[in-house]
Amino acid sequence: MVADTIHVHSHLAGHPSYHILGHEIVLDVPITALILSAIGAAFLLRYTLSIFRLALELAVLPGKDVKSLQSRQGGTWALVTGCTSGIGLEFARQLAKRKFNVILIGRRKHALDEVAQELESKFGVQTKSVVVDVAAPGSARDEALSQIELLAKDLDLGVLINNVGASHNMPVAFAETERSEMNQIIETNVAWTLLLTRAVIPSMIARSSAGGKARGPKSLIMTIGSLSGRIPSPLLATYSGTKAALSTWTKALAEEVKPQGVVVELVQAAFVVSNMSKIRKSSPFVPYPATFVRSVLTSIGLPRGAQGRPHERTPFWTHALLDYAVGFAGYVSEITGIRVILGMHKDIRKRALKKAERAAKKE
Numbered sequence: 257m258v259a260d261t262i263h264v265h266s267h268l269a270g271h272p273s274y275h276i277l278g279h280e281i282v283l284d285v286p287i288t289a290l291i292l293s294a295i296g297a298a299f300l301l302r303y304t305l306s307i308f309r310l311a312l313e314l315a316v317l318p319g320k321d322v323k324s325l326q327s328r329q330g331g332t333w334a335l336v337t338g339c340t341s342g343i344g345l346e347f348a349r350q351l352a353k354r355k356f357n358v359i360l361i362g363r364r365k366h367a368l369d370e371v372a373q374e375l376e377s378k379f380g381v382q383t384k385s386v387v388v389d390v391a392a393p394g395s396a397r398d399e400a401l402s403q404i405e406l407l408a409k410d411l412d413l414g415v416l417i418n419n420v421g422a423s424h425n426m427p428v429a430f431a432e433t434e435r436s437e438m439n440q441i442i443e444t445n446v447a448w449t450l451l452l453t454r455a456v457i458p459s460m461i462a463r464s465s466a467g468g469k470a471r472g473p474k475s476l477i478m479t480i481g482s483l484s485g486r487i488p489s490p491l492l493a494t495y496s497g498t499k500a501a502l503s504t505w506t507k508a509l510a511e512e513v514k515p516q517g518v519v520v521e522l523v524q525a526a527f528v529v530s531n532m533s534k535i536r537k538s539s540p541f542v543p544y545p546a547t548f549v550r551s552v553l554t555s556i557g558l559p560r561g562a563q564g565r566p567h568e569r570t571p572f573w574t575h576a577l578l579d580y581a582v583g584f585a586g587y588v589s590e591i592t593g594i595r596v597i598l599g600m601h602k603d604i605r606k607r608a609l610k611k612a613e614r615a616a617k618k619e
């Protein structure tokens with residue numbers, strides 16, 4: 257039998273030939289060049305597909321709406337921490353608008369009462385409030401945790417939004433950070449978030465795993481992270497570290513409780529207009545809390561900018577592009593991101609110190 261020959265024209269003698277399925281393949285390029293082009297093509301394909309997926313998730317694919325977590329009979333509750341301003345207040349409003357009853361957690365009773373009244377009168381839902389300073393370990397915080405644990409047992413708690421967070425008053429070198437500020441950040445962002453989740457998760461597991469195969473609706477534990485945890489942020493090192501801790505904790509917990517029908521995810525955010533960011537005006541990279549929260553609650557299941565990182569999502573479109581860009585070229589893009597942030601924080605600190613100086617002169 258004469259073998260079919262695919263002859264790639266050879267100018268040089270001694271080029272290797274291969275017999276594959278009865279075909280003779282003669283190479284007229286060095287084998288190393290062929291391997292390198294195959295690797296290049298594979299990378300190109302990977303990045304093209306990944307950019308295509310990002311575009312699809314941002315512009316076309318509908319995510320799951322949080323409403324899908326409600327029980328069929330209604331009356332499902334959501335718990336929102338830090339709900340008296342900014343992003344947390346918007347979570348409470350938008351969940352109530354979707355007919356979730358809301359457990360409100362905050363440190364100012366008067367402000368909690370106002371939010372409760374607004375939600376009940378505007379959206380016709382029920383509310384319960386727990387007043388607690390989440391940054392103050394001790395008996396009052398323990399009592400609040402026990403109270404919340406009981407509420408979770410009594411109510412159909414389907415959604416936990418771990419929103420409360422604390423940051424530095426202004427960018428500051430780690431070596432100069434006040435101990436009280438560090439305690440505030442660590443207690444609020446990490447200790448409280450983990451303790452609260454521990455208090456309510458057995459009830460959320462029971463709810464979603466009840467009824468054998470035809471089990472209840474999924475429960476959702478959503479923690480608000482920060483791109484400061486994703487991109488290490490010099491001069492906000494304590495805040496940055498606590499948000500990174502939440503990311504690792506989320507992933508570990510998510511895999512533990514996934515078989516029991518509980519979805520655990522970390523939501524990444526860059527700047528949002530709020531008291532914490534001290535930004536008052538919106539821009540394409542700095543949405544209002546309402547816009548940000550809408551993007552979060554309507555895109556469950558879509559990683560968007562957090563592609564390739566399990567149990568994380570970056571839902572708001574410009575934040576997603578930023579997050580994606582930082583991961584795009586590995587070490588090079590990450591170190592560039594860290595250095596850009598260092599420069600930005602130095603600048604913010606300089607301006608904040610000048611402002612404080614002017615205010616001190618006025619007094």
Ligand SMILES: NC(=O)c1ccc[n+]([C@@H]2O[C@H](COP(=O)([O-])OP(=O)(O)OC[C@H]3O[C@@H](n4cnc5c(N)ncnc54)[C@H](OP(=O)(O)O)[C@@H]3O)[C@@H](O)[C@H]2O)c1
Pocket residue numbers: 337338339340341342343344361362363364367388389390391392419420421422444480481482483525526527528529530531532533
């Ligand atoms: N804004 C941003 O640019 C941005 C960016 C990335 C991530 N995030 C994250 O988003 C989350 C919400 O931030 P935000 O910008 O909405 O902040 P915010 O406007 O300052 O609101 C923080 C909320 O948490 C409450 N809170 C703070 N410390 C508390 C404590 N010790 N005990 C009880 N409640 C306390 C505040 O209560 P009061 O009303 O009593 O102060 C307020 O309701 C945080 O986890 C933050 O890290 C924000």
